[in-house]
Amino acid sequence: MSEAVIRIAELKNQFGSQVVHDQLDLQVKRGEILGVVGGSGTGKSVLMRAILGLRPAQGGTIEVLGETVTSGVEPTRLRKRTGVLFQDGALFSSLSVLENVEVPLKEHYPELPPALRRDLAELKIRLVGLAAAAGTKMPAELSGGMRKRVGLARALAIDPELLFLDEPTAGLDPIGAAAFDDLLKTLQQALGLTVFLITHDLDTLYGICDRVAVIGQGRILTAGTLREVERFDDDWVRDYFHGPRARAARDATAQGGH
């Protein structure tokens, strides 16, 4: 369990003269769900984009599944082993739901027979809790929650080892968010996924995250289990984890027995 699948060392990111990250270190261990929290504008999404190699870092190294992302070479092998859910699903608007889920299968496993590919895509759509009939719909016809589920199905299509989620429960109603959390936990346990999860949602943090990393002032302020992070001495962390919402989420988790 202790093997690190993501290693970030001394990462530096900046836009023009504005430094977003400086000397940022973080490790994500195999098989865990790591929740990344931080105030608005602290660079959570920038960190995810840097790990995925979507934006070049200005310094430091990032290693994902043994492959260096920061070398400037497109990490092609990595694309076959990671899945990403962007904030609004980022579904291809010209393709139907089923075709969207089939895209990574076609790209990475072109040798699959079409019937099996279709079955696999359909299985993923049902796995994320949608009716198989949703496959013929176009993304524009879906609600926000459904778009996220389809995005998750697409991210899971090729059975990745590593899953990146950018605010998966933002914009969902509390019932939908709780269902999404349950789904994520079930899938993570069943498929043995490692999950890098950016969130603002305290219920998600308390409900499903194994470890939490707090990002602020350009670096990781603290990373550890919720118990450890709650005790960390910082104004933002204290306000975040000891406000009324955090208390409610903690109580709910204690009662629910997650």
Add this chain to the structure above:
Amino acid sequence: MGSTEKMIKAASAGRDVRLAGDWTIANAARLSREVAGAPSDCTGIDATDIDMLDSAGALLLLNLASRSNLGPDRIALRTEHRDLFEAIARAAESEHAPEPERRWIGVRALEGIGAACNALWRNGIRLVGFLGLSLLTLFATLLRPRRWRLTSTVHHMQQSGLDALPLVSLLSFLIGAVVAFLGATVLRDFGAELFVVDLTTYAFLREFGVLLTAILLAGRTASAFTAQIGTMQSREEVDAIRTLGQDPIELLVLPRLIALVIMLPLLSVVATLAGLLGGLVVATLSLGIPVEMYINRVHETATLSHYLTGLSKAPVFALVIALIGCLEGFKVTGTAQSVGERTTSAVVQSISLVIIIDALAAVFFMEMGW
């Protein structure tokens, strides 16, 4: 695992099948071939020798089991694979999607024609309705100067009128020169080069001055109106205007409409002058007609009635362009894609309608002898 080794080790018929190797998506193509060739009368599946299992492998395992009508409980698995397999089996149990309905291509083509005609008809009705609504709002605000949106109107006059001035004059100048050249090549054979002046004057006073301006503004301004209002519509700004007790027609449509109705005739005056100037340049430099003679000839040819018949179309074109631009903006639904679609539609519609109206007007004026 040896790549030549079979992953389904079929014992003789009527017995348990033993599986081995990695049942993962990387081997899925091969596995699906082996599953297709597996016996369909086995009594159980022993999957405990499988090293790695993922959801693709689990799906194939289920397919293999269903070939022999075995339930998922007849598959022996390692404990670490059990959670995954059960999750996949549960998901696979639920209903399959219905096959999309396939129909004969002729039927679909007929259906497409019908839908297009229907859409055209409804679009026409909607445009006329929108015209009525805008005129109604215009008359309602006409007598109440407090509700005039002067700043907004002037802003749009600048954006769609003044800023288009260099483009409109340059293109009209060039078309004027082209018309003169075209006339010269034909008329030179008859030794009637001087009639190039008549041609250019007629063309620009009656048709081209207004038509060119209208086509340019249809491309430039109708698309801008659609994009502006469409973006507001998709961000619910139009709904916000309504909930604040204001009228989107009065606030968004009237300033644009009035600005264009004022500016398009003014721009077409400039376009006419630029076109005549283009003709003048060709006539003097290439045909050897002196400037003075050109101007005198223009004076003889140009009558007020010619010019008024041309200019009378300008407000109509302005109305068409502004209305289509705004209406298409209001038709935007949510997505950014929709803004793009409606913008294209606005440009296509307004240019087509401008040319159709111009053609009808030309026939009408000809028959009336104006």
